[in-house]
Amino acid sequence: MKRMTPELEDWLRSVLGSNVVVERLPGAVSGRLFWRVFSSRETFVLMDSGRTPLWPWLDIHNLLLDRDFPVPSIIAFEPDNGWALQDDLGDTRLLDTDEEVYPVLLEGALSLLNRMQRELDQEVCAGSVAGKRSFTPAFYMAELDQTLECLFFTLLEVHTEDLLHLQEKMRELCGMLDGTGVFTHRDYHSANIMVRDGQLLMVDWQDARLGPAEYDLVSLLRDSYRDIGPAWEEKARRFIVSRGDSNIFRVAMSACQRSIKAAGSLAHHFRATGDRKYLSHLPRTFRYLDGYAELCPQLRGLVDEVYRILDENAGQIDLRDFRDSDTPQVADRQD
Secondary structure (H helix, E strand, C coil), rough: CCCCCCHHHCCCCCHHHCEEEEEEEECCCCEEEEEEEEEEEEEEEEEEEECCCCHHHHHHHHHHHHHHCCCEEEEEECCCCCCCEEEEECCCCCHHHCCCHHHHHHHHHHHHHHHHHHHHHHHHCCCCCCHEEEEEEEHHHHHHHHHHHHHHHCCCCCCCCHHHHHHHHHHHHHHHHCCEEEEEECCCCHHHHEEEEEEECCCCCCCCCEEEEEHHHHHHHHCCCCCCCCHHHHHHHHHHHHCCCCHHHHHHHHHHHHHHHHHHHHHHHHHHHHHHHHHHHHHHHHHHHHHHHHHCCCHHHHHHHHHHHHHHHHEEECCCCCCCCCCEEHHHCCC
């Protein structure tokens, strides 16, 4: 486990004093490292962003904080080195809540999303990096290229001809997606929403940009980590009515792109850590796709092609039982 550098330790003690204890926190797949810091009777979270620039994270934090959105307070930061000391939000994510509490908090997360989309318009975001970035067909496709490389090519060992055919169908989908609109968190799901004293707080906002209203919605409702079943469609249709500028086809297309993108992220996390828990979320994510094609027939060709490839290919992992099992087989290989 990577240790805190002496320089970071010196900076931390210059902020809080010498009487501190640190405990490494898990879950840093992005390259960022986190520690819980114990100081007197208070606790904080220390982040080392590593090679990832800190300034977009700070910039978007200020945008959200200025509008009174629930994000942790920053105690101190050192942008040149990528260090930030912030409030400790605890260890409970929306993902971790029990079956009785989860639906109530999910409604709270939907209300928070509606508020972000209503208040953080293009004019408000104009001075932030979030207002200067947006989704484009090329950006959507870059997200899916990770899935092609990490999952289909590397882990499933799909042949080049099939990869090219699948890539062409993915490009067709990306060309149908809207790229403008509202503030988009870009990773708005149950693992990035913390619960403290019954209140929701957001983390991981550094990639926020302007995008379609449906993107964050489907990220939350078609979460790879937690399936709410058929209720997702009812909640999506309620969203459509409340906005007045969406429809079920746009929701289904965004959901299809977002789920395929999520599958690539899970494959990347598995490759980076070797932790098989990430693979256990892949079958659920792929099972979602059929429902999108039922809502939007334009997606049927892409979904059928993805399913054909999953049914016919196995390499380092085997997803041929994805319809019935959440435990993909992993080949035992020696490098």
